[in-house]
Amino acid sequence: AQKVTQAQTEISVVEKEDVTLDCVYETRDTTYYLFWYKQPPSGELVFLIRRNSFDEQNEISGRYSWNFQKSTSSFNFTITASQVVDSAVYFCASSSGYSTLTFGKGTMLLVSP
């Protein structure tokens, strides 16, 4: 069974600050997949990134970056120069392959002007 821990329940930052959202996963599988989803105040769930267990390369997409470290079972998400529009709940999730997707409890990010 997969388990995903997002220890940070809520984070508050001021605009332009950098912020890192932590995600720690547990799995017995050698092949697994990790995800981040964003849920803005409007409520929809938006896919951000997918990473498989064989690809530890970090990824950058604009102001967003992800740090995948198998040694610490972590898949952390950093927002550089945060903006008010980044305010949302962010979910980390994992899957062992085909059938189920396990979410963490989410981290609410509040970015104030």
Add this chain to the structure above:
Amino acid sequence: EAQVTQNPRYLITVTGKKLTVTCSQNMNHEYMSWYRQDPGLGLRQIYYSMNVEVTDKGDVPEGYKVSRKEKRNFPLILESPSPNQTSLYFCASSLGGTGLYEQYFGPGTRLTVT
């Protein structure tokens, strides 16, 4: 437009009155799933379906039923709703298995059972 639709978006009902939340996708996706979202608990998977006539339990299936008679539709049935099923429900679909593809989520259905 590629999308997952859910109906109704909001529903207030009473304990024991059977209800169905519909979910439909227009992307010809094989995989569909239902989740519930509760404060402090994140999203938890209720049921999923790999393809037509193939369904299986997720982490919290008690009190729910599903069916997959057509590829595009995956209704969630609460035969005797109880107050602890008050929640925000999301339907999702993907091209294939959960690890291989991103999930596309519907807009959510907020259910209140009194």
